[in-house]
Structure formats: structure tokens, C-alpha cells
Amino acid sequence: MGETLALAPDMLKGNQMAASVFEVMDRRTAIIGDVGEELDTVEGTVELKNIHFRYPSRPDVIIFNDFNMKVPSGKTLALVGHSGSGKSSVISLILRFYDPTSGRVMIDGKDIRNLNLKSVRKHMGFVQQEPVLFATSIYDNILYGKEGASDSEVVEAAKLANAHNFISGLPEGYSTKVGERGAQLSGGQRQRIAIARAILKNPAILLLDEATSALDVESEHVVQQALDKLMHNRTTIVVAHRLSTIRNAYQISVVQDGKIAEQGTHSTLIQNKSGAYYKLVSLQQQHLHLHEQQN
Ligand SMILES: Nc1ncnc2c1ncn2[C@@H]1O[C@H](COP(=O)(O)OP(=O)(O)OP(=O)(O)O)[C@@H](O)[C@H]1O
Ligand SMILES: [Mg+2]
CATH class of the missing domain: 3.40.50.300 (P-loop containing nucleotide triphosphate hydrolases)
Incomplete structure (x- = not known):
């Protein structure tokens, strides 16, 4: 009993925090x-x-x-x-x-x-000031530009973006994981992947x-x-x-x-x-x- 009571203040705080998280999730844009x-x-x-x-x-x-x-x-x-x-x-x-x-x-x-x-x-295609990549493979990051694109379209876009050479040089090639926000790549490499994604999207x-x-x-x-x-x-x-x-x-x-x-x-x-x-x-x-x- 004594031990449970000692936890009561934390449980209360936990409850309040959960409530404020749900409040944010319920917000409408x-x-x-x-x-x-x-x-x-x-x-x-x-x-x-x-x-x-x-x-x-x-x-x-x-x-x-x-x-x-x-x-x-x-x-x-x-x-x-x-x-x-x-x-x-x-x-x-x-x-x-x-x-x-x-x-x-x-x-x-x-x-x-x-x-x-x-x-x-x-x-619209958008290449950001500090491109953010998803923590998945290079391939998936480019593919995000166009749902259902074929392998050859992805490679073609990477070539046009001057990214194919550095990607092929990586031990795992297009399957290389880019890390959280793309941290495993240099700034110039991240930009070229973002450019390849935009090329694949082909926006007006x-x-x-x-x-x-x-x-x-x-x-x-x-x-x-x-x-x-x-x-x-x-x-x-x-x-x-x-x-x-x-x-x-x-x-x-x-x-x-x-x-x-x-x-x-x-x-x-x-x-x-x-x-x-x-x-x-x-x-x-x-x-x-x-x-x-x-x-
Ligand atoms: N999401 C935001 N919420 C509030 N203020 C913002 C937001 N984004 C930018 N600002 C403010 O708006 C102003 C213009 O910012 P903006 O990012 O458009 O500048 P910029 O010309 O792109 O600068 P830089 O060359 O450094 O990228 C700045 O005063 C900035 O602090
Ligand atoms: Mg700016």
C-alpha cells in the first residue's frame, strides 16, 4: 500500500501528460x-x-x-x-x-x-534548404517522388541527378540506409537524392x-x-x-x-x-x- 501511494503523484502527472498529448492529436489543421x-x-x-x-x-x-x-x-x-x-x-x-x-x-x-x-x-516538386530524408534506403527515398515507379525509372532519375555514381560506389548501393534524417550522407549527396526524387516526380x-x-x-x-x-x-x-x-x-x-x-x-x-x-x-x-x- 505504502509503495503504491508513493507513486500516486507520478500517476497523476502521467495522466495529465497523456491528456495534453491527446489534445495535440485532436487539433485540426x-x-x-x-x-x-x-x-x-x-x-x-x-x-x-x-x-x-x-x-x-x-x-x-x-x-x-x-x-x-x-x-x-x-x-x-x-x-x-x-x-x-x-x-x-x-x-x-x-x-x-x-x-x-x-x-x-x-x-x-x-x-x-x-x-x-x-x-x-x-x-509541385520541392527541394528543401536542408533536405530531410526518411530513415530508409536510398532507393525508397527516391521512389517517394512517384508511387509505383519502376527500378529503371529510379536509376534514370538518379543518373540525371548526378547521384548514380556515388550510390553505385556504396557497398550496398541503392539499398544503403541513409540513417535518421539522412545523417549517413554528406550535404551534397542528400541534395542530389532530393533532386532525383523531384526528377522522378516530374512536376510542372x-x-x-x-x-x-x-x-x-x-x-x-x-x-x-x-x-x-x-x-x-x-x-x-x-x-x-x-x-x-x-x-x-x-x-x-x-x-x-x-x-x-x-x-x-x-x-x-x-x-x-x-x-x-x-x-x-x-x-x-x-x-x-x-x-x-x-x-
Ligand atoms: N515557422 C515559422 N514561425 C515563425 N516565424 C518564422 C517561421 N519561419 C520563419 N520565420 C521568420 O520569418 C522571417 C523570414 O524567414 P525565412 O526563413 O523566410 O527567411 P529566409 O530569407 O529564407 O532566410 P535564410 O536566407 O536564412 O534562409 C524570419 O524573421 C524568421 O524568423
Ligand atoms: Mg531560407
Whole structure:
């Protein structure tokens, strides 16, 4: 009896904790996946119109204040800007991880809030800033891009992503387990697997959030080649940290103070010596220069 009573406080705590876990599990998301118009085919025009946005968890911080952006079908738009300016947040809104406070995100001129979310996401490929892989084999991680793809499709996608060679070089090849979140692989390898997954999915709209962490020159080169193939003839919105990506974009947009501060091609923007783009690029080049001196 005495021993059981001693446990009573813990049992009570346990009960309360279980209750709070069930509370979280019972929460409903504001964004529902199964309602709205199904989107069968997509041309791939993406537009953000008069977007105002704050994260629900931080309502005091304004992220976008009348943000406007348009990407024609098949073109590449590069988003650049200082850390924390809201580049990744643009991608989160397009994927509809969040709804804007006001304004509209549109695909082919249709407000995504009226579209079936699952069918919209079928047309979008996303390569994250820090790609997260599932703790399973490399093969399954790529296959996730397209349910029911054949072995040869998976290998073909890996080849296009410049990943086939390193995968074949591993003792267990495509069956290699990537570890929790992909921890057994290098950053460049994880990115190429995420790219292979996107290639297999073959989406009309591609969202790329380039890694901020520097890759070594060789991996950067192979990752860049893989990305170039993936972006070809696809609507692409890329958060760009590398000059090589930026230079090839049809349009560059500089995100600053909740808006697009400047846009144009690399060659036109770079001429405005008092502009936001010029300042960003010169900062980055100083940074690159520093790296070179250190090595
Ligand atoms: N899930 C979130 N909840 C609350 N605030 C967030 C969330 N994600 C980002 N923020 C905030 O929104 C602002 C914009 O962040 P975002 O990640 O879009 O910046 P970024 O331009 O992608 O930066 P970086 O170049 O460092 O990746 C920052 O102030 C950030 O702290
Ligand atoms: Mg980011």
C-alpha cells in the first residue's frame, strides 16, 4: 500500500501528460487537403498578389507587406535577399503550408485556397534548404517522388541527378540506409537524392531552396549540373545563394522589407550601384574572396 501511494503523484502527472498529448492529436489543421477543385493539368504560372503575411506563432512580426510576384509558365525566377528576409517563407506560401493573412497565391490564375490541396501539391516538386530524408534506403527515398515507379525509372532519375555514381560506389548501393534524417550522407549527396526524387516526380512547378551551407567546389558543380537539368522548361522558383544559379535566371527578385525591392536580370540589376542587388552581390563576393584567402 505504502509503495503504491508513493507513486500516486507520478500517476497523476502521467495522466495529465497523456491528456495534453491527446489534445495535440485532436487539433485540426486550418488547411484541409481533400476539398476544392481538382487540378488535373497545370501550365505552371505562379502568382502572389498583394500578400500580407505573419506567422500564426509570431503575430507581432510582419513577414510580407503587400508582396507581389509573378512567374510565367516554364520560366525561372531567382529570389535573393538577406538571411531572414522571407525567401523560404515565399515557398511555404506557394506550397500552402500557411495561408496569407490577406492577398492571394495563384496557380494558372486560380486562387489555391479554392483548389484541392493534394492535387495542387502533385504538380509541385520541392527541394528543401536542408533536405530531410526518411530513415530508409536510398532507393525508397527516391521512389517517394512517384508511387509505383519502376527500378529503371529510379536509376534514370538518379543518373540525371548526378547521384548514380556515388550510390553505385556504396557497398550496398541503392539499398544503403541513409540513417535518421539522412545523417549517413554528406550535404551534397542528400541534395542530389532530393533532386532525383523531384526528377522522378516530374512536376510542372519546381520550388528550390538552395542550401546556405557552402558545398565544396566539386559537389557544388555536380549539384548545379543536376539542378540545371531539373529546371529546364519548368516553372522554377529558386531561393538562390549561388551566383551561378542567379546568373542563369530569367528574372531575379530581391526580397527586402516584406516586399520585392528590385527585379530584373543579373546584367541590368548589377549596373545600379546604389541598388539592393548590387550590395548583396558585392557582399557575397567579399565573402567568397575571404574563403579563397583562407584556403
Ligand atoms: N515557422 C515559422 N514561425 C515563425 N516565424 C518564422 C517561421 N519561419 C520563419 N520565420 C521568420 O520569418 C522571417 C523570414 O524567414 P525565412 O526563413 O523566410 O527567411 P529566409 O530569407 O529564407 O532566410 P535564410 O536566407 O536564412 O534562409 C524570419 O524573421 C524568421 O524568423
Ligand atoms: Mg531560407
